[in-house]
Amino acid sequence: MAKMLNFRCPSDLLGAIDQLGQQRYPADNNNGCDRSKTLIDIIAAGIKVLSDGSIEVSVSKTSSKTILTEELKSVIKDELLSEFQEVIKRELTGVKQEVDEKLAAFCERINTTEQFESTPKSKKKAPNLLVPVKGAEIPAPEEKAPNKNPAQKANTLTEVDKEVVKQSALIQIWLRVENNNKFIRRKKKVREYIERSCLSYYNAQKVTPSGYDYLVTIFYENDEDLDKQVYDLFREMDSIADMDYCFIEVDASEVGTDRRW
Structure with missing residues (x-):
């Protein structure tokens, strides 16, 4: 079962293929040859000489280096991105903890203030x-003397000595x-x-x-x-x-x- 093969090639190479085809497989078309048969011969001959070692094709080192460089860049990029995400995660965790602590302290102070303001006036110290x-003297408040009943009057001197x-x-x-x-x-x-x-x-x-x-x-x-x-x-x-x-x-x-x- 035959399969179709598509590929791109430079115009000068395509001209050489058509020239060879016109010699081997001439045809009445725009190319002047049967390109398919020509390409099959070229590929078959190329496989044969490459297989028996008659011709060696040098491998381009630049392409290999380019591929390795791109892979290395991708690996480094992934590692840096992972480290950056970890750093941001740690920083956000620390900021969140600090915000939670300050918010808790603020709420506690607000609750303390609200509890005082909600206390009935009768319970607050006036x-x-x-x-x-202006010009008047400010009398110093007098300290109240302790209450004593008649039964304690006999011991007044003793109690004064103790006070x-x-x-x-x-x-x-x-x-x-x-x-x-x-x-x-x-x-x-x-x-x-x-x-x-x-x-x-x-x-x-x-x-x-x-x-x-x-x-x-x-x-x-x-x-x-x-x-x-x-x-x-x-x-x-x-x-x-x-x-x-x-x-x-x-x-x-x-x-x-x-x-x-």
């Missing part, structure tokens, strides 16, 4: 931030609250929260309605106790601000003395 009249006598200090606090960056708008709410949850405990009073100065009264046993209460107050206010993406600057001094914090 602030005592009265604005004093620790506390002093009071009038402290002026300068407090500045600022947002961490221009995209945060929380400093007003943070200041109000600090006034309600921290300063009101010390019967705080604003020196001016829109100013940063407060007057608080702190009862203490000794100098170490006073220092501890002041610095604890600073830390508590700073923690509240930090939880809501803000920061504070604070300064305190005792009225009538040179003591400062």
Whole structure:
């Protein structure tokens, strides 16, 4: 069973084939010969001389090198692409983990703020931030004496000896609250929260309605106790601000003395 063979060849080679065919198999057509028979003879003769070693055809090394170079390029390309994909995968995993951690921290702070704002007003500590009249003296709040029934009056001297006598200090606090960056708008709410949850405990009073100065009264046993209460107050206010993406600057001094914090 004969099969068809198609191939391309240069025009000068095709002319030589037709010239040989016109000698062997002349025909009345455009080529002047029977190309098929001519090509069969040429191929048969070529196979014979190549098989018995009469003629040796040199193998082109350039084509082999070109093929190897292309294969090498393909292998290198695949390896680099695989490494690049692994690097991107690791980077995306790290970014996703960091985003998840920051989102969890942000949600926790939001929940804390929402829980406080949703607390009924009756359960919140009411602030005592009265604005004093200019020129008027600010009386220091008096500490309430413990209740005693008649049966205890006989032991009054003994109980007084056991009680620790506390002093009071009038402290002026300068407090500045600022947002961490221009995209945060929380400093007003943070200041109000600090006034309600921290300063009101010390019967705080604003020196001016829109100013940063407060007057608080702190009862203490000794100098170490006073220092501890002041610095604890600073830390508590700073923690509240930090939880809501803000920061504070604070300064305190005792009225009538040179003591400062």
